[in-house]
Amino acid sequence: MASPIQWYPGHIAKAEKQLLENLKLVDVVIEVRDSRILMSSKHPKIEKWVEGKSHILVCNRIDAISTPVKTQWMRWFTDHDRMAYFTDAQAGKGMIDLLKAAQVAGEKVNERRRSRGMLPRPVRAVVVGFPNVGKSALINRLLKKKVVASANKPGVTRQLRWIRISDEIELLDTPGVIPPLLYDQDAALKLAICDDIGQAAYDNVLVAAEAVDLLIGLGAKLSARYQIDPLTVTSGIEYIHEVAALNKFQGDLDKVARLILYDFRKGKLGAIALEMPPSLT
Ligand SMILES: Nc1nc2c(ncn2[C@@H]2O[C@H](COP(=O)(O)OP(=O)(O)OP(=O)(O)O)[C@@H](O)[C@H]2O)c(=O)[nH]1
Ligand SMILES: [Mg+2]
Structure with missing residues (x-):
């Protein structure tokens, strides 16, 4: 039986506390999710955080999923009367629409202020996820331009930081937050596969085995990359054992696990979403 993923180090607890304090100051919450796992990367507290504020939903890493799946998700959000902005923050795609949405939210804030006899001010938006x-x-x-640190590992942002985007918008960058208890272990595994949780939170072999199970089901071309046909095994863990048995890996399960996770995260196994829109809701 898989050991559970639980991860709530001090810096995350501190980040959440600071986020809650700062929420009082903001008008707009920009929620960023991972397009590969649009359900599992929804923070369970998001509804609470957006109460009384404008909510802008961003599905980032759109380059990491295929166009047909992206289209399915777009349709799903439209069917559910939900506006979602699809972005690739690495290549800078989808930024114009997102900026416009933040501006519109700002105009609403200032209309309200004016109607109460207050002077307009820049809209304050917090970026969370x-x-x-x-x-x-x-x-x-x-x-x-590069104003805040951004790098390919979780836990890069450690301090909250206000950034003035224009005369109309101020953005608050926040450290990534994780719920204190990961009740949904299926979601936790997917967050781990996508590297959206701290590295120290889990065992690579366990997470890579789950990744292989999912990837086999999604038709990823594993045999071309690892020289073992997934059809010859019955589980992800067995697959990792088979690959590790190849001469070049010398039985090193952790090395194989890290390689598979690295390859998936880098998109070397293809543009693959781990979650599709729920069909019956
Ligand atoms: N392929 C791809 N990479 C992205 C995208 N957005 C961000 N990245 C990369 O993902 C890594 C993480 O980005 P960050 O901006 O540091 O993520 P963050 O949410 O601020 O992370 P924390 O501060 O740790 O919470 C960086 O290497 C980015 O270049 C995207 O849309 N597509
Ligand atoms: Mg950051």
């Missing part, structure tokens, strides 16, 4: 989903990259892209 799980670690490593691309929050800081998005801010850099919106500003068209």
Whole structure:
């Protein structure tokens, strides 16, 4: 039986506390999710955080999923009367629409202020989400220059930081936050596969085995890359054992697990979404 993934280090607890304090100051919450796992990367507290504020949903890493799946998700959001912005914060795609949405939200804030006899001010928007989903990259892209640290590992942003995007918009970059208890272990595994949780939170072999199970079901071309046909095994863990038995890996399961996770995260196994829109809702 798989050991559970639980991960709530001090810096995440501190980040959440600071986020809650700062939420009082903001008008707009920009929620960033990972397009590969659009359900599992929804933070369970998001509804609470957006209460009384404008909510902009960003599906980032759109380059990591195929166009047909992207289209299915777009249709799903439309069918559910939900506006979603699809972005690739690395290449800077989808930024114009997102910026416009933030501006519109800002105009609404200032209309309300004016009607109460208050002076207009820049809209304040906070960017929130799980670690490593691309929050800081998005801010850099919106500003068209590198103002906040953004790197390929979870836990890069450690401090909350306000960035003035224009005369109309101020953005707050926040560290990725994880719920104190990961009740949904299926979601936790997918977050781990996508590197949207701290590295120390899990065992690579366990997570890679789950990844292979999912990837086999999604038709990823594993045999071309690892010289073992997944049809010859019955589980992800068995697959990892078979690959590790190849001469070049010398039985090193952890090495194989890290390679498979690395390849998936880098898109070397293809543009593959791990979650499709729910069909019956
Ligand atoms: N392929 C791809 N890579 C992206 C995208 N957005 C961000 N990245 C990359 O993902 C990595 C993580 O991005 P960050 O901006 O640091 O993520 P974050 O959400 O701020 O992470 P924390 O601060 O750790 O919570 C960086 O290497 C980015 O270049 C995207 O849309 N597509
Ligand atoms: Mg960051």
